[in-house]
Amino acid sequence: MECDICGADGAEYLIAVEGAKLNVCQNCSGTGKIVRGPQYAREVGEDAPRIRQELEVVDGYGALIAGARKRMGLPLEVLAERINEKHSFLERVEHEKTLPDEKLAHKLEKELGIKLLAESTSGAAVNVKDKQGKGMTLGDILEIQKKKKD
Numbered sequence: 130m131e132c133d134i135c136g137a138d139g140a141e142y143l144i145a146v147e148g149a150k151l152n153v154c155q156n157c158s159g160t161g162k163i164v165r166g167p168q169y170a171r172e173v174g175e176d177a178p179r180i181r182q183e184l185e186v187v188d189g190y191g192a193l194i195a196g197a198r199k200r201m202g203l204p205l206e207v208l209a210e211r212i213n214e215k216h217s218f219l220e221r222v223e224h225e226k227t228l229p230d231e232k233l234a235h236k237l238e239k240e241l242g243i244k245l246l247a248e249s250t251s252g253a254a255v256n257v258k259d260k261q262g263k264g265m266t267l268g269d270i271l272e273i274q275k276k277k278k279d
């Protein structure tokens with residue numbers, strides 16, 4: 130696209146000048162108010178990764194489930210029936226041998242009135258406990274995230 134002002138090739142900026150929208154090059158982008166720059170154009174062009182809030186099953190979910198179930202006086206079999214799951218499967222979940230998927234976790238949350246899912250702490254807020262009790266450096270966290278991806 131050519132610049133509306135100087136005619137140069139590569140008009141990557143959209144600017145607003147007195148209500149009119151002009152496609153201009155970088156040199157002319159200072160003429161008006163920049164509506165969007167080249168970065169924006171690239172972002173919408175690509176299939177930008179969507180920010181998705183992931184839910185994670187909390188630590189100690191087995192004890193949480195078992196505890197709530199016992200407080201309610203529900204035998205495992207009865208709970209399993211209520212949420213339409215196999216009793217043996219639920220038993221494995223309570224013993225933390227199996228991680229419940231989001232759907233099952235939601236069912237258990239509803240049935241038992243407990244909280245099993247938490248928003249995943251990815252990115253800056255990584256909650257990593259260092260075994261030595263030392264603080265994690267950013268490098269350590271990046272290293273862990275790299276390993277997770279592999």
Ligand SMILES: [Zn+2]
Binds near residue numbers: 132133134137155156
């Ligand atoms: Zn120009």
